[in-house]
Amino acid sequence: MDTERYIVAVEIGSSKITGAIGTRSLKGVVTVLGVDTEPLTGSVKRGFVVNPDEVSSKVKRLIRKLNNRIGASKKIKQVYVGIGGQSLHAEDHMISRDYPEGTPITEDIIKRLQEEAREMPIAGADILEVVRTGVLVDDKPKSGREEIEGSNLKMSLKLIVARDDLKKSVFRCFSGEPSVVRYIPTTLSTAYVALSNEDRQAGVMLVDFGAETTTVSIYKDGLLRYLSTIPLGGYNITCDIMTLKVTEPEAESFKVRLGSAKVMGEESNITLRGESSSEIKSLDLSKVVKARIEEIVANVNAHFEYAKCDRKSLGAGMVIVGGASKLSNLAELIAEKCDIRVRKGALRQDMLLDVASQSKSADYLQILGLLYCGKENCVEVLPKVVDEPEDEPHEEVKPLSPKEKRAQEKAQEKAEQERRKREAADAKREEKERKKREKEEKVKGPGLFGKLKEMVKKAENLLDDENDNF
Template identity: 25%
Template sequence: MLNREKSAPKGSEIVGLLDIGTSKVVCIIAALEPSPVPGEPRVTRLLGLGHLRSRGLKSGVIIDLAEAEATVRAAIAQAERMARVTLEEVLVSVSCGRLQSSNFSASVDVPGGVIRTDDIDRLMAGGHAFAERDGRTLIHLNRIGYRIDGVAGASDPRGLAASKLAADLHTVAADEAPVRNLMLVVERCYLNVRALIATPYASALSATTEEERALGVTCIDIGGGTATVASFADGHFIHAATVPLGGHHITLDIAQSLQTPLAEAERIKTLYGSLVVAQSDEFETFSFPLAGDEDGALGQATKAELAGIIRPRVSNILGLVRERLEKAGVLDFAGERVVLTGGASALVGFGEFAANALGRPARVATPQPIAGMPQGSASPAFSTVAGLLAVAASGSGEVPVRRSREALGGGYLERVGEWLKAGFA
């Protein structure tokens, strides 16, 4: 996977993780140590971190190949210098391509009368082909449960007598062109894509607990250009969705309303942004430079006025999320709890505001800590890349991959990874 210039503990594996988002590009190089308990996730340790502001992306989609490549290349170089290793392949998060979730059943006859591994392989291959029937690219496939001659409940059907084997499957697929462009950027940085991981799935793994996923939970990650949604029921990943709005749109609203530069609007949002309005906010003011004013004139606004700008946009984002969930019909299965993460969730009062907007209890979550991670990076904005590490560390630490369809190109692009770990339920 890499050329290393320093030794790692015996039995460890070094992995590269890449989150190419609208607001930032993050590259992490981490060591996976053997788990002290067989079958449990491996122990992780940060070796290198690269973090830069994104360029060349809009709402998660690459719109300028050269700018995106330069940013990604610089973030990778930062991480490699810190870790003193040279990466050859990475796990990459995917939020582009209008991610779409599907739940369906696939079935096969069992010609030998006893279920074998090749029967399961044929079943999964059939589900894979069905997911890509409309020319979309499969990003994620997981099995929700088996049915043997119509009877559900088997966790491993191999060796059981049956005439028909069926499985309830969940897939996440994306438009091919945006995914191809994402992979092209990685290829131009001289890296292979070891696996493509759906961003909502990765964020949810880092922000929610195993118990929450077992009881039913929906995780909403509000990033810079998109809000992604992942729902779980009985520990199974059952739904994913994206909304093409995020924290950057809040910044734009502030810039337009206050007539201030974007960089200043982002600073105002970070320092004074709140979804809770106290009586004192009517009198607390802050100053800011006006856009295009060469004389250095300053504008002034109250914290209450700022909240009045932010609240409608956040309400709009959460309203679209709720609409997606209601249309998918997963609210009755995914339990009552909502977990919020992503950079925009750091706004003061976000949890309470979201709970009122969605009509469900909600909490704001930071990703599970990574040993060696700088304290400033342990924030909701880093949930996706932390989730990529959780994927890599799960079970044996291996992420299954397969070669993509030829339509995705040759060379490095042939090695598009897809999350086909059917055993992760």
């Protein structure tokens, strides 16, 4: 019997749909079973689905791929879906409540008020998530989950909102099965796996360079302080390269293979050849790539002022993630233009991945973030189907006599007793083998199995201590 829950997550981006499936232990440790993708072209614009039929077809194909990873005896029945786009941003909101003197202000009361805020109407927008940024009880800060008595509660929140038809456009891609458990703002789930508690406490700007948008979020003192989206991304660079009279696939290839955000040394003007024999000059490529990426970086830099944030107060600097963050020398350009320490995002060390996925974890931070934020089981076990032989006549079943019934019951009881004896013998044998292994490990040291157990235990303890919105 499975002791773990299966979590399934899907992220619909502008250039591809990504899906992942994994198991979540009772202690919250996630093991990734697989990540799959389906390409998209023109069906999603800055997070909004403009061609739901094509996206729905790709989603179904992706779900089949993920289902094949867990076998025919199980079926994906629901998924977590990442959501984002140009309209995604954060708005400040304050809740104030009065209670009788000496009322215990519990975590349940606070969570209930958060859920009420999620249902608050905002003209032309949907509230996708409610993030707590501060709690005062009788004007005294409340930290952690301890219960405090008081008569007045004030709670400051960040409402993560987007245009009201954004979620509807994504919902149209999930008709029938699987259903959607929850829509999660991808920028929040990515921060969960890319930023450590120490990063969020010291202060950090997370910049997610996507295909058509770039999302900026700032954390300080462990809490989300700012979130906004820039309507520019890596695809804008591809389009600029296409003006050099090359096709879109060739332009994307030139960008990925030869594009650079910054000139490193003296640059020569050589002829570059594409996969379809097209030719462009290296200086022309350099000019269009640098012009666009410098524009995007300038927009990122402006958000320090919009957020009223002193970059020197961000002790952890800036972390960059997303497909477009792979552009050569981008970190160096940002460090120079924004006057801040920059590093590329990677999976937090306390997150446990299977060995096969570990090497590519930096490429899949967004989908892994959604996977880690999932809590509910997304897979059902199908009942076993007994195939009956075809084209054979069915014999008429005659009712059993009382004597035959008693004989049948005795036979079943005997079979059950034999089964229990076998199970007891198997358990005794396994216990004996386990003691033998433990004895050998004491002599030889922990070995690979022991080290893995220690690593899992460490991850479980760190995840138990974590306090965030997910």
